[in-house]
Amino acid sequence: MNAIEIKNLSKNFKDKQAVCGLNMTVPLGSIYGFIGENGSGKSTTEKIICGLLIPSGGTIKLFGKDYCDIDVRSKIGVLIESPGCYQNYSVWNNLMLQAENLSIPDAKKEVGRVLKMVRMEGSASNKFKNCSLGMKQRIGIAMALLGKPRLLVLDEPINGLDADGMRIMREILIDITKAKTCSVLISSHILGELEKIATHYGIIRHGKMIEEMTAEELDSHCRTYVSVKSSNLDELKRWLNKKYVDVKQSEDSIRIYDDINPEDVVVYLYQHEILVQEIKTEKIGLEEYYIDLMNRKVTK
Amino acid sequence: MENDNRLQFESPSFYHRIKGMLGVDFYRLFHTPLFYIFLCIAAIIPAMVLGSTGDADGANLYDNTWLMVAANTPLYVVNNIGEYANMNMVFIFGGVMVSIFIGHDYKSGYVKQLFTTHAKKQDYMISKTVTGAFSMACMCITYLLGTIVAGLLIRADMNVNVGSLILAIISKMVMSLGWASLYTLLNIIFRRYFGISIASSFFLGTGILVIGAAAIFSNSPILNIFLYGASVYACLSSTFLTFLVCLLVSLAWSFIYNLLGTIILNRSDVY
Numbered sequence: 001m002n003a004i005e006i007k008n009l010s011k012n013f014k015d016k017q018a019v020c021g022l023n024m025t026v027p028l029g030s031i032y033g034f035i036g037e038n039g040s041g042k043s044t045t046e047k048i049i050c051g052l053l054i055p056s057g058g059t060i061k062l063f064g065k066d067y068c069d070i071d072v073r074s075k076i077g078v079l080i081e082s083p084g085c086y087q088n089y090s091v092w093n094n095l096m097l098q099a100e101n102l103s104i105p106d107a108k109k110e111v112g113r114v115l116k117m118v119r120m121e122g123s124a125s126n127k128f129k130n131c132s133l134g135m136k137q138r139i140g141i142a143m144a145l146l147g148k149p150r151l152l153v154l155d156e157p158i159n160g161l162d163a164d165g166m167r168i169m170r171e172i173l174i175d176i177t178k179a180k181t182c183s184v185l186i187s188s189h190i191l192g193e194l195e196k197i198a199t200h201y202g203i204i205r206h207g208k209m210i211e212e213m214t215a216e217e218l219d220s221h222c223r224t225y226v227s228v229k230s231s232n233l234d235e236l237k238r239w240l241n242k243k244y245v246d247v248k249q250s251e252d253s254i255r256i257y258d259d260i261n262p263e264d265v266v267v268y269l270y271q272h273e274i275l276v277q278e279i280k281t282e283k284i285g286l287e288e289y290y291i292d293l294m295n296r297k298v299t300k
Numbered sequence: 301m302e303n304d305n306r307l308q309f310e311s312p313s314f315y316h317r318i319k320g321m322l323g324v325d326f327y328r329l330f331h332t333p334l335f336y337i338f339l340c341i342a343a344i345i346p347a348m349v350l351g352s353t354g355d356a357d358g359a360n361l362y363d364n365t366w367l368m369v370a371a372n373t374p375l376y377v378v379n380n381i382g383e384y385a386n387m388n389m390v391f392i393f394g395g396v397m398v399s400i401f402i403g404h405d406y407k408s409g410y411v412k413q414l415f416t417t418h419a420k421k422q423d424y425m426i427s428k429t430v431t432g433a434f435s436m437a438c439m440c441i442t443y444l445l446g447t448i449v450a451g452l453l454i455r456a457d458m459n460v461n462v463g464s465l466i467l468a469i470i471s472k473m474v475m476s477l478g479w480a481s482l483y484t485l486l487n488i489i490f491r492r493y494f495g496i497s498i499a500s501s502f503f504l505g506t507g508i509l510v511i512g513a514a515a516i517f518s519n520s521p522i523l524n525i526f527l528y529g530a531s532v533y534a535c536l537s538s539t540f541l542t543f544l545v546c547l548l549v550s551l552a553w554s555f556i557y558n559l560l561g562t563i564i565l566n567r568s569d570v571y
Contacts, residue, residue, distance in 0.1 A: 050416040052571045071311045074418035084409030086328070100323045102417055103316040143413065153416075 365451030
């Protein structure tokens with residue numbers, strides 16, 4: 001059984017097709033990083049899963065049940081864009097109201113628990129409207145965590161969070177998925193941060209899933225390369241192209257994707273009187289893989 | 301497979317769902333200045349109308365205090381807006397209040413938080429209708445208090461058939477349920493447009509459009525099957541039958557409007 005299983009999902013807004021034939025599988029206990037450009041259909045897909053938008057076609061199953069089933073819906077925590085809170089109410093009252101909506105028996109204890117999780121115990125009496133953007137996001141996460149959900153759907157939850165907030169968020173997500181009783185669908189443009197926690201990835205473009213993979217698969221896709229810097233990049237590239245097959249220029253360095261020893265490169269360049277300023281071995285991260293994938297799709 | 305066994309989901313009962321939602325709505329109602337402002341408005345209106353002069357001689361618009369609550373006989377077609385100036389006005393101002401109350405759900409994004417949980421669209425309609433009806437019923441009470449105080453101050457005639465007066469007041473309070481469901485439906489239809497929601501409640505509620513439309517039927521009791529007609533039917537000559545008619549009409553329309561609202565919410569994007 002999967003936490004989310006989407007088949008052939010589509011959503012039309014008048015003459016615009018936001019999602020077309022999307023397939024997606026979020027395994028139980030996974031942290032699923034949902035990546036795509038602005039307007040690619042991420043938020044629309046998440047809003048459909050959460051029941052805010054009606055799909056034009058396709059099927060969605062949550063834990064093997066229809067996504068509209070209220071049994072399942074009672075165990076979903078959501079943060080879509082920003083938390084839906086009353087501006088003039090305190091943080092505590094906003095969370096208590098949501099706890100009331102969720103029919104949580106010991107609401108005060110539960111609200112205290114989630115506030116502690118997001119390190120906001122000291123700000124419980126603050127009015128929501130007086131909270132900073134980062135604090136509001138933390139409140140949104142606390143709200144999503146109410147009632148120990150089995151599935152968290154988080155749309156851009158890291159936006160506005162400071163370094164400490166991101167660390168807390170990371171710890172919470174890793175912690176709640178450790179026992180495999182909670183699954184997380186998270187979309188973000190901060191890919192470096194996503195890479196630290198995600199166990200699975202889905203890349204969406206123009207409303208279609210173009211690639212789904214596990215963190216291990218991503219790791220195997222991400223090649224290592226040797227990055228070389230010199231004062232004369234053109235000359236450097238010319239000489240490297242003569243010896244190596246896969247050589248590409250980045251912003252301020254030349255990358256060699258061949259399986260080579262950096263020391264050999266230094267010796268080779270020294271022989272041709274090219275002064276190396278910096279040389280290091282690096283690995284392509286999620287961000288570069290994603291950009292590369294997008295570029296490949298555009299070229300195709 | 302071990303994980304699958306642990307995935308047991310409890311089905312929240314209707315009682316638990318509606319209790320939670322009503323709890324939130326009533327908390328909001330009692331903690332918003334809007335509610336108290338409208339209670340005050342409802343209390344001030346009768347004093348303003350009763351104290352105002354109706355003609356050039358300086359005579360009061362109404363010589364009997366209780367005409368501020370209801371007309372002597374059902375006035376389906378009003379010749380001037382003054383004839384409509386009784387407790388029915390609560391339903392107009394109540395409509396504006398319900399619109400602002402529901403509009404805040406969408407403005408704050410609360411609905412987003414609500415509809416992503418186990419909340420059913422039907423529960424939402426019921427909860428808003430009940431809260432709206434309660435607030436309008438409270439406005440009827442403050443309106444009555446305002447009428448009594450104003451009547452005593454200007455020493456207007458207080459003679460009335462007490463039984464009919466009580467039945468008229470209770471009947472109008474019962475009508476709050478039907479009106480609240482209509483305003484809830486209008487706000488669901490125009491949920492993305494806050495201003496239009498308020499305007500529609502004002503004009504399509506007991507506002508000018510409905511009063512004008514009643515003229516087509518003339519002074520016909522057939523109008524009693526509508527919210528407007530039944531509200532007017534509750535007058536100072538009310539009997540127990542009047543109360544029954546109001547109760548049935550109010551319940552029937554609130555059922556119809558709630559059903560329509562639920563269908564609209566189920567078939568359209570919420571947020």
